[in-house]
Amino acid sequence: MSDQIRRCRVSLSVACCCCLLLSALTYACGGGSDSSTNPLSGGHGVRVVAGGGQSDTIHAVLGQALVVEIHDSTGARARGALVDFSPVVGPSGSPGVLVAPPGQQEFSISAGAITDAQGQAKIVVKLGTATGTARLEVANFGLGAVDTVTFTVKPGRPAKLTISPRDTSIAPSTGYTLRAAVADQFSNPIAGLVPTFSANGVSVTPAGQITASSSTGRGRIFVSYKQLSDSAFVSVVPRLPMVINRSSGKPVALPKDTLTMKDGGVALLFTAAQFEEAVGKSAGAAPASQPGK
Numbered sequence: 001m002s003d004q005i006r007r008c009r010v011s012l013s014v015a016c017c018c019c020l021l022l023s024a025l026t027y028a029c030g031g032g033s034d035s036s037t038n039p040l041s042g043g044h045g046v047r048v049v050a051g052g053g054q055s056d057t058i059h060a061v062l063g064q065a066l067v068v069e070i071h072d073s074t075g076a077r078a079r080g081a082l083v084d085f086s087p088v089v090g091p092s093g094s095p096g097v098l099v100a101p102p103g104q105q106e107f108s109i110s111a112g113a114i115t116d117a118q119g120q121a122k123i124v125v126k127l128g129t130a131t132g133t134a135r136l137e138v139a140n141f142g143l144g145a146v147d148t149v150t151f152t153v154k155p156g157r158p159a160k161l162t163i164s165p166r167d168t169s170i171a172p173s174t175g176y177t178l179r180a181a182v183a184d185q186f187s188n189p190i191a192g193l194v195p196t197f198s199a200n201g202v203s204v205t206p207a208g209q210i211t212a213s214s215s216t217g218r219g220r221i222f223v224s225y226k227q228l229s230d231s232a233f234v235s236v237v238p239r240l241p242m243v244i245n246r247s248s249g250k251p252v253a254l255p256k257d258t259l260t261m262k263d264g265g266v267a268l269l270f271t272a273a274q275f276e277e278a279v280g281k282s283a284g285a286a287p288a289s290q291p292g293k
Contacts, residue, residue, distance in 0.1 A: 045070060045071045045072065045073070045078075045140070045143055045144060045145025045146070045147075046068055046069070046070060046071075046138055046139075046145050046146065046147035047068065047069040047071070048066070048067075048068055048069075048147070048149060049067040049068060049069050049120060050064060050065070050066070050067040051064040051065055051066035051067055051125070051149075052066065052149045052150070052151075053149075053150060053151065053152075054125075054151050054152075055151065055152035055153075055154065056127055056151075056152075056153070056154065057127070057153070057154045057155065057156045058127060058128070058129050058130075058131065058153055058154070058155065058156045058184060058185075058186060058188065059126065059127060059128075059129065059156070060126070060127050061124065061125070061126045061127075062124070062125045062126070062127070062151070065102060065122050065123060065124050065125070066085075066122065066123050066124075066125050066136070066138075066149060067120055067121070067122050068083065068120065068121055068138050068147075068149075069115075069118070069119050069120045070083060070115050070119050070120075070121065070140050070143065070145050071119065071143075071145065072143050072145075073143065073144070076119075077115075077118060077119025077120075078115055078119050078140065078143055078145070079115055079116070079117055079118075079119055080114060080115060081114070081115045081119070081121075081140050081142075081143065082112055082113075082114055082140060082142075083112065083113050083114070083115060083121040083138060083139070083140050084110065084111075084112050084137075084138075084139050084140070084141075085099045085110065085111050085112070085113070085123045085136060085137070085138055086109070086110045086136070086137045086139070087099070087109060087110075087128070087134070087135065087136050087137070088134075088135035088136070088137055088148065090128075090130055090132070090134065090135075091130075092129075092130040094128055094129060094130060095109050095128055095134075096127070096128045096130065096132075096133070096134025096135055096136070096151070096153065097125050097126060097127055097128055097134045097135075097136050097151060098125075098126040098128065099111040099123050099124065099125055099126070099136070100123070100124050100126070101113060101123065101124070102122055102123070102124055104124075107124075107126045111123055125151065127151060127153045128153060129186040129188075130153065130186070130188065131153050131154060131155050131188040132152075132153060133150055133151070133152060133153075134150065134151045134152070134153050135148050135149070135150050135151075136148065136149045136150075136151070155183070155184045155188040155189070155190045155191075156184035156185060156186070156188070157184060157185075158182050158183070158184065158190060158193060158225065158226070158228060159183065159184050159185040159228075160183050160184075160185065160187065160228065160230075161180060161181070161182060161183065161195060161223050161224075161225060161228050161229070161230040162179075162180065162181050162183045162187055162189065163178065163179070163180045163223055163230055163231075163232050164178075164179045164180075165178075165232065166232050166233070167232065167233045167234070167235075168233075168234055168235070169234065169235040169236070169237050170210075170212050170234060170235075170236060170237075171212070171236070171237065171238070171239055172212055172213065172214045172215060172216060172236055172238065173211075173212060173213070173214050174211075174212055175209060175210050175211035175212060176209075176210055176234075177207070177208055177209050177210070178197070178204070178208040178209075178210055178221055178223075178232055179208065180195050180197070180208055180223045180232075181193075181195070182194075182195055182225045182228065193225060194225075195223050195224060195225040195228075196223070196224055196225070197221060197222065197223055198221075198222045198224075199219060199220065199221045199222065200219060200220050200222075201217050201218055201219030201220060201234075201236070202219035202221065202234055202236070204221055210234060212234070212236040213236070215236070216236050216237055216238055217235075217236050218233065218234075218235055218236070219233065219234045219235075219236060220232070220233055220234075221233070221234070
């Protein structure tokens, strides 16, 4: 009986050792399962393997293709699954990126790819025309696998000057600030590049503050940065008296900076320079008509 017990103990020890050895080999070989050992990033069922978070200038084709891995609800890699790549439209109304399958030169607003034996799909990304954060949705809706990958779009080379306002009018001895910036070909401002100003007919500071003299006339402001140059205009016009047309309520001919308000069927006409003063008057106080009107 004791020999039989000893033989059973030896058999049990050998079986345990075999189980431990088999478990170690299985773990070293990846567990014999399709499950990924890496945690999923972002949305459910999608893992970004490579190419996410890249940064470049407008219209650049990113050097690293975007590679994603798709998993089903059990965590296993999904082989032969269709993956849709679709850019999210940004505030500018245009897609932040364009996409194309590897080896193709024509980019579009969407593309699809089939996952390989590792459950991975690849797409080439071209950045759009608007700066900032661009987003690309990656999805297999059948599996409920959806995620959004982001990229950073930077301005391109200096190509133009943006100026606002281009043409305006002010009263004598008043002023305003001209907004000007160095921009790329798609009017994206380029930080750190400062244009210079000069002017005829008015004065201008390095910050773009325009000041008119006490006389009327037409001024021109020149804006430049290296080889780029552009200009804006300003008319210095006198203040005109307020006019009321009580007979028909129709506006009368006044300079282009005239503003019109309707009050009880009566047309009140103001110059832009008088507007703040006019709105401060009580509604029942009718200003005097211009002689001859």
